[in-house]
Structures are given as C-alpha cells and as structure tokens.
Amino acid sequence: TLKLSIASILLLAFAAEVDSFGLSKPVSFSTRLDAKKVSFREESRKALVKGINKVADAVKVTLGPKGRNVVLERNYGAPEIVNDGVTIAREISLSDPEENVGARLIQEVASKSDSKAGDGTTTSTIMTQALINNGMKAVTSGINPVALNIGIRKAARIISDEIREIATPVSGIDDLKNVATIASGSVEMGRIIAQAADKVGDTGSTVVEESQTLVDEIEFTEGLTIDRGYISPYFVKDQERQIAELVNPRILVTDAKIDSVNDVVPLLEQLVKTKEPLLIIAEDVTGEALSALVVNKMRGVLDVVAIKAPGFGNRRREYTQDIAIATGSSFVAEELGITLDSVTLDMLGTADRIVVAKESTTIVTDGKQQDAIDARIAQLRKEADGADTDFDRDKCTERIASLGGGIARIKVGAATETELKDKKLRYEDALNSVDSARELGIVPGGGACLAYLQISLKDKILAGMENEDERQGAQILIKAMSSPAMQVAENAGIEGAIVLAKIQAIAEEKGFGYGWDAASMEYCDLMERGVIDPAKVTINAIENSASVAGLVLTTECLVTEIQVKLSEEDKQRMFDEQNMSAGMGAGIPDY
Numbered sequence: 365t366l367k368l369s370i371a372s373i374l375l376l377a378f379a380a381e382v383d384s385f386g387l388s389k390p391v392s393f394s395t396r397l398d399a400k401k402v403s404f405r406e407e408s409r410k411a412l413v414k415g416i417n418k419v420a421d422a423v424k425v426t427l428g429p430k431g432r433n434v435v436l437e438r439n440y441g442a443p444e445i446v447n448d449g450v451t452i453a454r455e456i457s458l459s460d461p462e463e464n465v466g467a468r469l470i471q472e473v474a475s476k477s478d479s480k481a482g483d484g485t486t487t488s489t490i491m492t493q494a495l496i497n498n499g500m501k502a503v504t505s506g507i508n509p510v511a512l513n514i515g516i517r518k519a520a521r522i523i524s525d526e527i528r529e530i531a532t533p534v535s536g537i538d539d540l541k542n543v544a545t546i547a548s549g550s551v552e553m554g555r556i557i558a559q560a561a562d563k564v565g566d567t568g569s570t571v572v573e574e575s576q577t578l579v580d581e582i583e584f585t586e587g588l589t590i591d592r593g594y595i596s597p598y599f600v601k602d603q604e605r606q607i608a609e610l611v612n613p614r615i616l617v618t619d620a621k622i623d624s625v626n627d628v629v630p631l632l633e634q635l636v637k638t639k640e641p642l643l644i645i646a647e648d649v650t651g652e653a654l655s656a657l658v659v660n661k662m663r664g665v666l667d668v669v670a671i672k673a674p675g676f677g678n679r680r681r682e683y684t685q686d687i688a689i690a691t692g693s694s695f696v697a698e699e700l701g702i703t704l705d706s707v708t709l710d711m712l713g714t715a716d717r718i719v720v721a722k723e724s725t726t727i728v729t730d731g732k733q734q735d736a737i738d739a740r741i742a743q744l745r746k747e748a749d750g751a752d753t754d755f756d757r758d759k760c761t762e763r764i765a766s767l768g769g770g771i772a773r774i775k776v777g778a779a780t781e782t783e784l785k786d787k788k789l790r791y792e793d794a795l796n797s798v799d800s801a802r803e804l805g806i807v808p809g810g811g812a813c814l815a816y817l818q819i820s821l822k823d824k825i826l827a828g829m830e831n832e833d834e835r836q837g838a839q840i841l842i843k844a845m846s847s848p849a850m851q852v853a854e855n856a857g858i859e860g861a862i863v864l865a866k867i868q869a870i871a872e873e874k875g876f877g878y879g880w881d882a883a884s885m886e887y888c889d890l891m892e893r894g895v896i897d898p899a900k901v902t903i904n905a906i907e908n909s910a911s912v913a914g915l916v917l918t919t920e921c922l923v924t925e926i927q928v929k930l931s932e933e934d935k936q937r938m939f940d941e942q943n944m945s946a947g948m949g950a951g952i953p954d955y
Contacts, residue, residue: 400923408921411466412916415463416496418458423453423490424493427449427486428856429546429882431852442782444785445782454474464924474489476488476904483800484902487901490848491848495840498843502836509917511834512918515835519825519828519829523841527817530813531804531805531899534805537559538558540798541555542554543896544797546895547794553787557570557774560774561798563772575775576777583773584773588729589766591723593721595672599658599661606721609718609720612640613714614641614709616644616696616713617645617673617687617691618696619684621646621648622704623649623650623651624653630707631705631707635666636666643715643720644657686767689740691713691714692732714730715728728773737768740767741768744763748764798898804899804900807902808878808895808897809895809896810881811847812895853880858885881893
C-alpha cells in the first residue's frame with residue numbers, strides 16, 4: 365500500500381503541471397512513512413506479559429546455589445556460559461515487536477537492580493514476573509488497575525522500611541565472606557573478596573582483571589576513585605563490561621570547559637607521536653572538541669577518554685587539585701597563567717592504570733607522588749579540624765579517604781575464555797553485594813527474609829490500605845514475596861510450595877533468621893550458617909519489581925513499529941546510503 369503525505373501529493377501535482385507545459389521533469393521524490401501497530405486493552409497487556417515471561421523463564425533457572433547456567437550465542441568467538449541474571453536478560457531480543465517491549469521492560473528491572481545494588485537481578489526479575497502474572501488476573505476480573513498499582517507501591521514501601529529495620533549490620537570479615545560466597549556461588553571467591561575488602565577498608569575499592577594463569581590471585585595497590593564516568597559511550601573499549609581501560613596513561617587535569625578542538629590539537633599531536641593513552645579531566649568536553657576525540661578514538665589514532673571533573677562549584681576545583689597532586693599533573697587553569705594550547709607533555713600526570721566506567725573512574729597511581737599525597741592528606745586533616753560545619757568536615761574526610769584509599773586487584777585465572785568471563789561476572793556480582801551489605805546490613809538469604817515477612821507483615825500491610833482495590837494490590841505483592849524461596853527450592857529439585865510452608869513454620873516457631881539452606885538441603889539458622897543476603901539487594905528487588913509491574917498493569921494501549929523484512933541487497937543499499945550521507949570529519953594525522 366502506498367502512503368503519501370500532503371507534501372508528496374503537491375510535489376507530484378507540480379511535476380505533472382510542469383510536464384504539461386513541455387518542460388523537463390524534476391528529479392523524482394520518494395516518501396516513506398513508517399506505520400505503527402496500535403494494540404488496546406487486554407491484547408496489549410497479553411503481549412507485554414508474554415515477552416516478560418520469556419525473559420523471566422530464561423533468567424530464573426540461575427537462582428540459588430543449585431541454579432543452572434544459560435548458554436549465550438555469540439556472533440564471533442565461542443558461546444558464553446553465564447549464571448548472571450542481568451547479562452542473560454540483556455542478551456534476549458524477541459522477534460515479535462510487542463513481546464519485545466515486555467522483554468525490554470523486564471530488562472530495565474534487572475538493569476536498575478544491577479546499577480543500584482550490583483546484584484539481586486534474578487530476584488527482581490522473578491518478583492516482577494509473579495507480580496505481573498497475578499496482577500493480570502486481577503485486572504481481567506475487573507479490579508481498577510490504578511488502585512491496584514497504588515496498593516502495590518504502598519505495600520512495597522512498608523516492606524522496604526521493615527527490611528531496613530530488621531537488617532543486621534555487618535560485624536566483621538566473616539560476614540563479608542559469607543555475603544561474597546553466596547553471591548558468587550564459590551567459597552574460594554568469597555575468601556578472596558573478603559580478604560580484599562578487609563585490606564582496603566571502607567575507603568578503598570576493588571577491581572577485577574584477567575590473569576594469564578589458571579588460579580585467582582590478589583594484589584593491593586594504592587589508588588584513587590572518582591564518581592564520574594566517561595562523557596561519551598564511544599570512549600568504551602570493553603563493550604561487554606562497558607568500561608574503558610587505559611594502561612600507563614598520561615593525565616590532563618584542567619578546570620576549563622573544552623569546546624574548541626584548537627585548544628587541544630597541539631597536545632594531541634604530541635601524544636600521537638608517543639602513542640601514549642590520555643585521560644582528560646575537565647569541567648566539560650563538548651562540541652567539536654568532543655567530536656574530534658571520539659573520531660580519533662574510533663579510528664585508532666589515539667587512545668583517549670574524557671571525564672567531567674567531580675564535584676560542583678568551589679569543591680570541583682579542590683577535587684581536581686587532589687587528582688593533580690595524586691597523579692603529578694600540572695593543574696591547568698587560566699588564572700594560574702596556563703592555557704590549554706600551551707600544555708606540554710611534561711605537564712601531564714602519570715598513572716599505572718585507569719578504569720573508566722559509566723559512572724565511576726578508578727585511577728591506580730604509580731606511587732611516584734606518595735610524598736605529595738601524604739602532605740595533601742595532612743593539610744586536609746587540618747582543614748577538617750578547623751571546619752565550621754559538619755558538611756565541610758565530612759567533605760574533607762571524603763577527600764582524605766579518596767586520596768588514601770587503596771585498591772585491591774583481583775586477577776582472575778581460568779582454563780578457557782568461557783570460564784574466565786563467567787568468573788569475572790561472578791566476582792563483580794559478589795563485590796557489589798559486599799558493598800551493599802556494608803551500606804544497609806544483611807538479612808537471611810535463600811528467599812527466607814521475604815518468606816518470613818509474608819506472614820509476619822501481612823496484617824500491617826493490609827491495614828495501611830484505604831480501599832478494597834488497594835488491598836487487592838497489596839495482596840498481589842504479598843503473594844509474590846514467596847516466589848524467590850520457591851524458585852530456589854525448585855532449582856534444587858524440590859517442590860517449592862512444600863519448602864515455603866516449612867520455612868514459614870520454622871520461622872514462626874524459632875524466630876526470624878531460620879530457613880532452608882539449599883546447598884546442604886537442611887532447615888537451619890541461616891544467619892549462623894552464613895546464608896545471608898545484603899538488605900539493599902532485597903529492598904531493590906521489591907522496589908524495582910513493584911515499579912515496573914504497576915506500570916504494566918495500568919497499560920491500556922501499546923504502540924509498536926510494524927516490522928519490515930529487508931533482503932540482504934536492501935540492507936546493503938541502506939548501509940551504503942547511510943555511509944554516504946553521514947560522513948566523518950578529518951582526524952588527527954597518523955604519523
């Protein structure tokens with residue numbers, strides 16, 4: 365079917381008119397209007413739920429100590445075998461556009477849990493699936509979906525507050541070891557992570573690297589962590605982990621906003637000759653300067669990453685000066701008489717290694733500036749003692765921790781590339797779990813915490829609702845709280861409902877903390893056994909699943925693209941047209 369806009373019709377009419385006067389015809393125009401498919405009510409929700417169930421069913425088999433793995437096909441290289449929920453969810457793309465919207469929604473739940481707590485993505489996915497499937501039945505029966513959504517959100521808030529209240533603070537290295545062991549599924553990984561966390565303390569950080577050996581090792585280095593990530597995703601080198609890694613880089617630290625390429629070209633040309641990587645820390649990098657950096661990065665002319673300076677206002681200057689001291693950089697500022705176009709290589713700082721993620725940057729210093737760092741820390745301690753407000757004092761303490769914090773490097777070894785990737789993902793999950801446990805404390809694992817709250821908190825939750833429809837929403841969330849414990853049991857080959865009933869019975873009899881240890885197949889005190897989860901992970905699972913489930917249940921219309929299947933020739937022609945129209949600016953010449 366040919367679809368024409370008014371403009372196209374007018375153009376065709378004009379062409380016909382011109383032809384009638386015997387004049388030559390103009391170049392022909394073609395208009396393509398992408399049509400959309402619109403689904404309503406039950407049809408739209410069913411499509412979303414089908415997509416959500418397909419992703420959730422693939423992810424939930426990994427839950428618990430006896431969870432299975434999922435094999436991911438790769439267009440290049442060997443297939444990847446993983447046990448990480450968010451990695452599996454991100455890989456799934458469905459052929460049906462409407463179902464794919466549902467898949468994208470549940471991927472958002474997993475990604476949010478991953479970004480906030482770093483773990484618990486599988487639990488969040490299972491909770492979302494249970495909420496939506498039970499909620500769909502309620503909506504179909506005629507209950508008001510808006511009131512249902514309000515009830516779910518109110519209940520989620522009550523449960524989250526209760527988990528914060530009953531969480532036990534981390535008391536020592538054994539708790540950290542238990543958290544890491546549960547998250548990684550390996551006692552050895554748990555031991556290494558606990559050792560790293562204990563060594564660097566609360567102020568340090570831990571990074572995971574690949575090793576050429578068959579065993580895992582750990583090294584400790586002094587380093588610096590910044591809460592700013594890369595300005596452009598085109599700076600990413602490792603697409604799988606979404607990071608940019610620079611080895612033995614040079615560092616430019618300035619308080620200026622870089623928007624003109626002429627400001628940095630003299631410096632970049634010097635670095636192209638030396639082939640050294642470059643990290644730029646500036647107030648911002650925009651416009652043609654950013655375009656030039658990205659183009660040359662993508663062409664392989666120069667390995668460069670730009671990040672914004674941490675902090676705001678006057679504190680930004682203080683933070684950038686800290687970084688300049690730690691790396692041995694000259695602080696480039698116009699008020700100091702140094703302009704960007706006058707910067708030379710000897711004014712740049714150095715570091716052993718820098719890892720830049722989406723929202724954080726870790727600088728592993730080379731130890732050359734240790735005396736200057738010690739002097740800066742002594743100065744900051746004096747400032748903290750003389751601070752007028754608690755806020756100023758806390759900021760000084762943060763800067764001391766940032767400068768003085770060490771970095772633990774876990775070097776992961778494996779026999780094959782497939783095993784190596786799986787181990788790295790497990791290590792990263794476990795490290796994030798340890799950080800979450802330090803922040804909000806720990807609760808019994810294996811789904812026992814939510815299973816206990818399902819019976820102990822039910823009356824309080826229902827009492828907080830204003831009408832019957834809200835109570836139905838709360839009931840849906842209460843029912844979904846049993847899903848993680850049942851899935852852990854089912855992955856271990858046991859009937860989930862039977863295990864859930866016994867967990868709740870033993871918890872009522874002996875108190876909070878008792879549950880089922882799936883690894884040893886025993887009912888016991890989980891806190892004593894070391895089967896524990898970070899409270900933050902459980903809270904995020906509740907909040908994120910309630911958020912997305914409520915939105916899906918209140919969906920009344922779904923708009924998606926109508927798929928157009930292109931032949932290989934069409935794809936090649938479109939690719940060629942895009943390349944012809946896009947064009948890229950000239951980069952820095954490769955010497």
